[in-house]
Amino acid sequence: MLSTVNHAHSAFAAVAGMKPQLSTLDEVFASVPRESLEVGEGLFWQGDRAQHVFEVTEGVLRIFKIIGDGRRVITGFLYAGDMVGLSLKDIYIYSAEAVTPVKVRRLTRKAFQDAIENAPELRPQLFALLCDEMAAAQDQMVLLSRKSAEERVCSFLMLIARRMHGAQQIGRIIQLPMSRQDMADYLGLTIETVSRTITRLISRGVITPNGRHAFDIAKPGKLLALCGDGDSYEDLCEGSLKTRQAVWPH
Amino acid sequence: MLSTVNHAHSAFAAVAGMKPQLSTLDEVFASVPRESLEVGEGLFWQGDRAQHVFEVTEGVLRIFKIIGDGRRVITGFLYAGDMVGLSLKDIYIYSAEAVTPVKVRRLTRKAFQDAIENAPELRPQLFALLCDEMAAAQDQMVLLSRKSAEERVCSFLMLIARRMHGAQQIGRIIQLPMSRQDMADYLGLTIETVSRTITRLISRGVITPNGRHAFDIAKPGKLLALCGDGDSYEDLCEGSLKTRQAVWPH
DNA sequence: CGGACTCTTGAAAACAGTCAAGGAAGGTGG
DNA sequence: CCACCTTCCTTGACTGTTTTCAAGAGTCCG
Secondary structure, three states: OOOOOOHHHHHHHHHHHHOOOOOOHHHHHOOOOEEEEOOOOEEEOOOOEOOEEEEEEEOOEEEEEEEOOOEEEEEEEEOOOOEEOOOOOOEOOOEEEEOOOEEEEEEEHHHHHHHHHHOHHHHHHHHHHHHHHHHHHHHHHHHHHHOOHHHHHHHHHHHHHHHHOOOOOOOOEEEOOOOHHHHHHHHOOOHHHHHHHHHHHHHOOOEEEOOOOEEEEOOHHHHHHOOOOOOOHHHHHOOOOOOOOOOOOO | OOOOOOOHHHHHHHHHHHOOOOOOHHHHHOOOOEEEEOOOOEEEOOOOEOOEEEEEEEOOEEEEEEEOOOEEEEEEEEOOOOEEOOOOOOEOOOEEEEOOOEEEEEEEHHHHHHHHHHOHHHHHHHHHHHHHHHHHHHHHHHHHHHOOHHHHHHHHHHHHHHHHOOOOOOOOEEEOOOOHHHHHHHHOOOHHHHHHHHHHHHHOOOEEEOOOOEEEEOOHHHHHHOOOOOOOHHHHHOOOOOOOOOOOOO
16 A cells, blocks of 8 residues: 555655655645635545545535435534545545535645655654544444434534634634534434524523524533533533543443 | 654564564464453443553454443444554543453553554554544444434344455354344444344344344345445445445536 | 525424333253 | 243333424525
8 A cells, every 4th residue: 555666755855855844744735735615516526536635724624425315424524624535445435525615735645645654753643633533433423323413413513612712612602604404414313403403502592693604602501511421511611621431330 | 642752663673673574463463362351341441541452352342432321332343353442542432341252462552553663564554444443433423324223223234244254245144242232222223123123124034033143134135225325236246345436426 | 676595493294212011041049 | 950030132002302294484696
């Protein structure tokens, strides 16, 4: 896979010689020109030969799979700073489309692999990224497997709130660039259930609408409690957002 | 994480000089003595400091998470040859328990990382393993998000059938070492629904019971069709078990 | 002002969940 | 070897949440 003699290698070496040593993964993309995608435009499709790796520099992408009869499952939303296509198989195992206008940087798999090869200090970062992705996937399995509609929607709101305001800090305002249908396909619900659940959260004063695609979190404690993770607001304020402890006899 | 200047590197060079070159990942574990686990015994718990990486050499493990009020989600079953704890965070993000009597080999994270560090040809293998895990996780999200109880059970039976008889080949006999409750917690259903669904598959002649924990696949084509992936039996016989193509206009 | 979306709301239906009881299997001790 | 007990699995009746189907309201844009 990574093993063949690389022509690109010399190119990279030249770059490396002229530049200070790379120290973060996204610097690998620094020299690449940006490309733009319109709303709804696809970046690649499930089943395409996986030739590139991308970094999102602006906007939001949705990652999804389609099964036989047209059912769609959104497995994630990607924001600026996120990378796509890292789970390198020969073929993309999902599709990627722009939710908002998006800007990405593109690197061939080969160029990306060479860059990693030549900058060993990036490897742990890449590895950590994959592990985070895996952890997120598992949390999503928990959500889809055992959470009620309300718990799913609340979990989603918290997820976006966290993503918008840096890892630990939770802001009061949530921007939801995606449609209700996108939310439904991410949460394993129907559009109607999502809509009804949001309506109920509003009427109970947990969140306050701010247009149709933004909300204020009126009662953060309540919202967190409704996520069904056994988290309390105090936990959150103590900044203990690290992986949850088992609630199980050791 | 791995970023500090590594003393380990020189140590490795020494080892590399003395040992034949490693060429597959599980050889890394070759020299380690086996440990045994009884049925139901835990290997590690969600929240523990993640100090080891394991290889299963015999038996079946279940990997699961528990949320607040005791709901359990099984995120995977591991068979001989599988590795556990690769998604290295500082803390295990899930628990692992023996479904059957299990034998494992244990390596400290550090030893494992050094081995990888010193045998660069293993890196793509490790990477590929993580990618497979990710692909499996996404398939599971599709299952949990959009499949009916029957589709879930059939998908599970096919998964186990494949696992038992090598990647491509599908055997006629399915051994299910885990309890109905385990299946339910893996499929996001209740034990009653799993039981009823299996009963219905039997009465329709799709599968034939062979004790309570083994089945014959009487109608493989039918079973495959019931998975809800849009697969047909012909597809399968052509050996095209690679990642599914998009059924979507490009 | 229309027209096309997207979102919300209502009523009815369906699927899976809950509660409850009975059966099969396996293990232990007499 | 059998009786007993426990555990796991199956089955039935009922409930409830979410889906489905259908219609109406809100928003965006020409």
